[in-house]
Amino acid sequence: MPSRSSRLSDFLPYQMSVSTNAVSDLVAGKYRARFGLKIPEWRVMAVLGDAGALTQRDLVGATRMDKVAVNRACKMLEDRGLAARSPNDRDGRSHHLELTPAGKAMHAEIMPLALSMEQQLFSVLTAQERRDFKAVLARINEQVRKLERLAPQHAPERDN
Amino acid sequence: MPSRSSRLSDFLPYQMSVSTNAVSDLVAGKYRARFGLKIPEWRVMAVLGDAGALTQRDLVGATRMDKVAVNRACKMLEDRGLAARSPNDRDGRSHHLELTPAGKAMHAEIMPLALSMEQQLFSVLTAQERRDFKAVLARINEQVRKLERLAPQHAPERDN
DNA sequence: GCCAAATGGTTGCAACAGGAACCATTTTGT
DNA sequence: ACAAAATGGTTCCTGTTGCAACCATTTGGC
Incomplete structure (x- = not known):
């Protein structure tokens, strides 16, 4: 019976971290085992x-990941023949990324598995609880952004 | 207006990850800036x-961190004179770790800051919502453990 | 009491992540 | 039209993390 009175276990950021890591590890394990994909690649x-063909910049916006992480994931997908780049005639610096047939086939396998995992994981919650939970997460996100704006840790942070 | 219809943004593990990382980064930034502590050290x-004097093993249980992470955090705290080891006469392999006066002083500064950050972060939630949120996190945790037991990714997993 | 197994802790290593610096191209200001 | 700034993408480097192997001590079986 560890840590009866420790306040650490009452600290909400800590609880969020523990639960989220547990979920992430579980999900990551399944994806790695079944498809050899890491989370960034999966995203x-x-x-x-x-969404079809996108530039890396678009992917940064859509996945909330670092542009380096996106780049690495894209390169990996390309190397494995799951995605291909075509030149972007509107901007010579970037490319359009799109799934290949192999990529689409994998995607068609992947999404049902994601859905079923989500179902299994959150089957302990009612539909209403799930909605509320999501809404709370979104509000927390908002609040973090607001606080970051007030106390800029790492320079005013342009939206690169 | 990025990613209108992308299902990724509806995927609950993804939303948890985004929100939790946002919170963790904010918290980590503050602790690093004010005390030069990383999250494991802070924990x-x-x-x-x-809780007073504990062994590293106890700390692993209380913080849910890897024993290597705990060890490194302890070493750092010791090097900075915030914690000290005393021999454990009941077991020659381990030591008791305890905060030094300097460590206690820092602890006395740290905890109110933690409380105030928690307050700021979650001021957008009512007390009831916070309770519900915590309860949901705990239930998710349970469920992950249950699923892990059913599909052991990485060997039956002894409780080392 | 002794050997084998288990346990607490430590170290080494390999994978990963994120930031800064960088190149190529495009946009802006004049 | 040109120089300066900005932007998309890539590479390099650094710090962090987590696992596996390891040492020392303790525990359990005989």
């Missing part, structure tokens, strides 16, 4: 499969 | 300050 595939 | 300090 890019999910977005590409559902 | 160890929080537990030691509130």
